[in-house]
Amino acid sequence: MSVIDTGESATAALAGAPGSVELRSLTKRYGTATAVSDLSLSVQAGEFLSLLGPSGCGKTTTLRMIGGFEFPDDGSIQISGKHVENLPPHKRPVNTVFQAYALFPHLTVADNVAYGLRRSGVARSEMADRVRRSLDMVRMTAFADRKPAQLSGGQQQRVALARALVNRPAVLLLDEPMSALDRKLREEMQVELKLLQSELGTTFIFVTHDQEEALSMSDRVAVMKDGGIEQIGTAAQVYDAPESAFVAGFIGRQNAFTGTIEGFDATGTTVHTPDLTLRSSRQARGEIPAAVGGAVTASVRPEAVIVDASAAAATHGISSPPNTVHGVLRGVSELGHSLQLVIHTASDAQILARLPRSANPPTELGSPVVCSWIADAVRLFTS
């Protein structure tokens, strides 16, 4: 017993800082469907972590289990080093910003914010002070006497944030809080939320299906799929070094080619596809998930694709070097900061390319072009 106790307290001391969250082998089933399966995750104190994934990946269920609205069938949840998996929501040191805000319609803004302080028996004089400071923080003090129905979506969102943060939770849970806002407001709120989080130093766990939102705000992003974590890392890590075809496809757009491995050498890997030959700088160091002859998916981000119209005619008919493919420009669309080109290859495969305006990409539809990219841009996954 004592040996086990020592071991547990040692790990708890490491992960037990106020505001840390430790999920171990968390499992939740609904009937025969498994919403979350064997999920383990360590969130450091003061971290902004996003749970990112498509709908039905278990991200909201995970958040609800941390909040206490669902109880896990298996596994444990520690917040600030204390086990909470069997505690009801009101006994956990967390607060939630709900998807549709869930403000109390019968209470004023001030009373909504004071709700949690009342429940925990904070003195009236201190309550007014804390409510005001909390409303100041989200710039909603002027609306203190209004009812939620008299506020816009963005204002309601701020009140929901103030209502949760006024209780000084160890961890703040945010369940897709921006999904009801229009794009401009959402981008403003993202900046504000990130600022607020770094000022307060509170741990934020943020659930979203919007990859831009997750990448722009988070210290780390946990990409979820089918009830488990597919990859966890910083925004740059999951974007530049996706560990699976799913993560690569979910975060940003990808050009995916399926083919077979032709061979490995000192500088990389060669993959053969019906359209072209690809060279990846990844070598056989555990980075390549298959052996020679094995089926793989090679992916290239649209930003990495170089489109050249002048070279197209010159090299036409000559066997192409690796990472080069001939095609016809079929579409050009404006992205504001860049142009997106759609190129169809000889076998009618589609290649997306995103180029800055300054690169002067060809824009005449129907013109023959050559697409190419460097070997570093090619990532390989088992298909």
Added chain:
Amino acid sequence: MTTIEAPAAEVPIAPPPASRRWLRVPRGIGALPIGLWILLFFILPFGLVVWYSFGYKPDIYTTHDNDVLSFDRYVEAASPAFFAIFGRTLNISVIGTILCLVIAFPMAYWMAVKLAARWRGVVLALVLIPYWTNFLVRTIGWQISLSPDGFVSNVLQSAHIIDTPLKVLYTSGAVQLGVVYNYLPLMILPLYVALERLDPRLLEASRDLGGTAWSTFWRVTVPLTSPGVTAGLLLVFVPLMGDYITPTVLGGAKGSMVGQMVAGQFQSAQNWALGAAMAVLLMFAIFGTSAVVGGLLKLVGRITTAATSLTLSPKEPL
């Protein structure tokens, strides 16, 4: 001449030709059916009752006459016997309404929140089917069940819970039981609607902010369902005050209610003037009680809101 021309110049849009103006449907036409309904089935009969109440019963063969008008019937109606029975009626109605609320709230809560959505229709039907059955038939069912030689009495006696036959029938207790049974669906329905509309995320938000199940119930569930509670209280209390079928079947002499007195004047005594005066008194009493209770509830609500709401005006000392 100029005085005539000036206004014509100020109205550049020509009015529609007089020949077609009559074709236009007046805007308020939609309110016509409800207006007619109120006039024919409420204002007219109610006016007649009030009119009769100022008359008198001239002789044994005539129900009423209005050639001499007076308040005498009201003086006659406001007898000690009337007030005694009115008091009992009020007692049965208030207790009955409160019992309905106490039984219906958990029931409606269970139906609207706990029950799986696919079973709600079935349970709602189970609540409504007895209600759709004839009022009199249902009440007579209770009369048969509660009678001293009825099956309830027999079962209780053979189980040795009671030694003598059941003596509930023809007491105000039987009437109390009967009215709660008869009016319960009228309380369940508005409460069910109110609770079904209640956003469960608000309850989660309350729990998240440190509210216990108990404080969540009083701080969120009750305030947000109070319109349903008010509707239920009125739907039960108002018809219950005027009920005369339930006490007639189950009450006997010890359990009579004021509705029976009114009916008695119209049907047995054939004194429409006195019956009308009693009916008017009863209506005012029901209206007055509802208004007083409603006002009190509103006052309590306002006081609790004032006591618990936070104002951030700069004047407030911190």
